[in-house]
Amino acid sequence: MNDLFTQNPDLLFLIEQAVKAPSGHNTQPWLFRIGETEINICPDYSRALPVVDPDNRELFVSLGCATENLCIAASHKGYCPTVTVAEDGTICIRLDRHADVTSSPLFAQIALRQTNRRVYDGHTIPAADIDRLRAVEVAPSVSVHFYERDTSAFDAIAELIYCGNSLQMQDDAFKTELRSWMRYNKKHRDAQHDGLSYDVFGAPNLPRFISENVIAGALNERSQNRGDRKKIASASHLILLTTRDNTVEQWVALGRTLERLLLTSTAMGPRPCLPQPAERASGAHP
DSSP: OOGGGGOHHHHHHHHHHHSSSGGGOOOOOEEEESSSEEEEEOOOGGOOOTTTTTTTTHHHHHHHHHHHHHHHHHHHHEEEEEEEEETOOEEEEEEOOOOTTOOOGGGGTTTTTTOOSSSSOOOOOOHHHHHHHHSOOOOOEEEEEEEESHHHHHHHHHHHHHHHHHHHHTTHHHHHHHHHHHEOSSSHHHOOOOSEEGGGGTTOSHHHHHHHHHHHHHHHHOOOOOOOHHHHOOOEEEEEEEEOOOOHHHHHHHHHHHHHHHHHHHSSSSSOOOOOOOSSSHHHHO
């Protein structure tokens, strides 16, 4: 693909929607290859996170989220997408135009979805809204589990999150990798167009040498767990997604399911906060 302007504008539109998907540390670990009737999403291992994600599970979950956005946008443009995952991890989305394709109601949420790391208002999500989330299409290899606040399972998962935080914040390699993806002020963020923006951490737009010191000082076990305890205490539910096997194809399927949940949640109003501190190999299988 040498000249973007010679490409089918529909396909460029689909990619524009795909890249609005969430990804670990906002690394955006994807590359796109356009064919006449298909788009391939390829893993960009130069944007991998070898410390926090040594087996690239989160990378392929991120690609699954991008795939789902692309498929939703495809239906909006009148295409019927067919998804296959190759052995090398390339995701092929074949696009066949049909007159009777129904646009997904989730399309409008793609541009609105964002991760919110703020404390919630403490209200319990109505049962009808939880049922709406439970009704989201789930891939056969994926399971989705809901845990309500003030239950023993909710509390047990919360303790695992705090334990995972402690392990990570005691790991210098983890903190070094995390800092490499931080964008410390508006100028830094706008120059990179990726990574974790300074405002995500509640930091003001200050000169970079000041922000680096301030944010580095907050990267510790006590601060991380204090913040997460407030968020979890105010959360109505925790949602846990699992796969039957640890395979690339199932990780992609999990990402697609996750994105459907996030977009459905966006349509309802709540903005998910997604702590994922148990990604270390030593903490992944208790």
